[in-house]
Amino acid sequence: MAINRRKALHMAAGLGTALAVAGPLTAGAAGTDDSSAPVNPDTLIIDDFAAPPEATIGGRWSYVSDRVMGGVSNGGGAYETISERTAIRLFGDVSTDNNGGFIQISLRLDGRRLQADRYAGVEIDVLGNGENYNVHVTTTRSFPPWRFYKHTFATSDQWTRIQLPWADFSSDTFRQPLDPNTINRLNLTAYARNFEADLAVSRIALYR
Numbered sequence: 001m002a003i004n005r006r007k008a009l010h011m012a013a014g015l016g017t018a019l020a021v022a023g024p025l026t027a028g029a030a031g032t033d034d035s036s037a038p039v040n041p042d043t044l045i046i047d048d049f050a051a052p053p054e055a056t057i058g059g060r061w062s063y064v065s066d067r068v069m070g071g072v073s074n075g076g077g078a079y080e081t082i083s084e085r086t087a088i089r090l091f092g093d094v095s096t097d098n099n100g101g102f103i104q105i106s107l108r109l110d111g112r113r114l115q116a117d118r119y120a121g122v123e124i125d126v127l128g129n130g131e132n133y134n135v136h137v138t139t140t141r142s143f144p145p146w147r148f149y150k151h152t153f154a155t156s157d158q159w160t161r162i163q164l165p166w167a168d169f170s171s172d173t174f175r176q177p178l179d180p181n182t183i184n185r186l187n188l189t190a191y192a193r194n195f196e197a198d199l200a201v202s203r204i205a206l207y208r
Contacts, residue, residue: 096192
């Protein structure tokens with residue numbers, strides 16, 4: 001089932017002002033994830049969206065866009081039930097005007113609790129509008145904060161589980177490879193080109 005564009009536009013109109021700057025997302029429609037995926041001791045769940053707005057691992061997601069630096073991208077974030085799964089959703093129009101070009105939802109992580117160096121990478125269940133999106137991670141060395149590592153992934157109108165190895169994350173500003181032990185934030189991002197974004201994520205985990 002594809003994400004409903006008309007509903008996304010309606011939600012953007014209703015939530016865009018409230019979430020125009022970084023702040024915790026508020027809970028919307030609730031539902032159940034009946035994907036029947038077995039419990040895997042080799043994964044660490046970051047969020048399965050079972051109890052929004054609280055993330056499984058702790059903390060809350062927030063929405064931010066390039067408007068914090070003068071850009072003009074317009075969007076929002078919300079929790080919804082999509083194809084029988086509770087998910088977090090990122091939607092809007094990304095514009096590179098005024099040196100902008102991103103909208104994102106972001107979760108701050110406690111590196112001591114995460115111990116990401118014990119895992120091979122991040123695993124996400126995604127559904128989208130056929131566009132490519134990014135997982136961005138910042139680290140304790142990310143100063144200024146727009147220095148990050150990124151991994152691109154594709155979407156379709158079916159729920160798909162994707163594994164993104166740490167070794168495949170790259171950076172335009174860091175010369176050294178990503179050190180997973182330094183990760184302190186994870187972002188789901190529509191990025192760096194003019195396009196209509198509509199992404200849903202129902203599960204995020206680290207995998208071995």
